[in-house]
Amino acid sequence: MLLLDEPFGALDAKVREELRAWLRRLHDEVHVTTVLVTHDQAEALDVADRIAVLHKGRIEQVGSPTDVYDAPANAFVMSFLGAVSTLNGSLVRPHDIRVGRTPNMAVAAADGTAGSTGVLRAVVDRVVVLGFEVRVELTSAATGGAFTAQITRGDAEALALREGDTVYVRATRVPPIAGGVSGVDDAGVERVKVTST
CATH class of the missing domain: 3.40.50.300 (P-loop containing nucleotide triphosphate hydrolases)
Known part of the structure; x- marks a missing residue:
């Protein structure tokens, strides 16, 4: 061993x-x-x-x-096991949050999708280019809760995101969590990143 x-x-x-x-x-x-x-x-x-x-x-x-x-x-x-955001009361991975300019964004149709999470209007607080991906820090227009989306560099360039822009977001996948999640809302966002100590 x-x-x-x-x-x-x-x-x-x-x-x-x-x-x-x-x-x-x-x-x-x-x-x-x-x-x-x-x-x-x-x-x-x-x-x-x-x-x-x-x-x-x-x-x-x-x-x-x-x-x-x-x-x-x-x-x-x-x-x-990674960064987590809260979107419409569900825990989601930032890379499973789709960002768009209009509220009629396409909904994914495969199992494990987030059909019940709906579209949420948000304001861009900060755009951080991390090489091939981009972290978008957002605030929910409905609750004022902060959350993070992780998108591709190509998507970020196509959206031309700027601080203060209004965008629409939806979860493309919400992992099943045994027993569900209680007491979580958009204002209770956790951004947890595991680092070596």
Whole structure:
């Protein structure tokens, strides 16, 4: 058994990424049981066959990276594995929020869509270019609650977003959360990002 506790925490991003790939290859070649303790979501999702999310010494969920990310057991698991925004009372990933200039934006038709979340009018507070993607910080016109959308650079350029612009947003996917989410509204937005310590 190989036990690793935050092995890449003090390294720069490029080296961490290379070492994650190396560790995954090593694991596949040697077939040794490996327990990797990390607070880095990308590291966990990239390296693991199975993820156990712990909170206050209790296991909240165990599953494949896809299962844990796409069907979190509760709000804690969802927020632990990445950024979360609240939109129309539902927890959504910022990259699952569509931004448009008109309220009649197309609705996705596949399972896991957000048909019940509707379209929300919002004001652009800030546009942050992060390389190939863009973080759009928004405020709900209905509630005054802040939330974040993550869109492609191409979409951002096509929309020509500026601070103060009025836009319309909708969730394209709302992950199922066991037991639902209570006491969450647009004003109670959580922006949780896991970082290495």
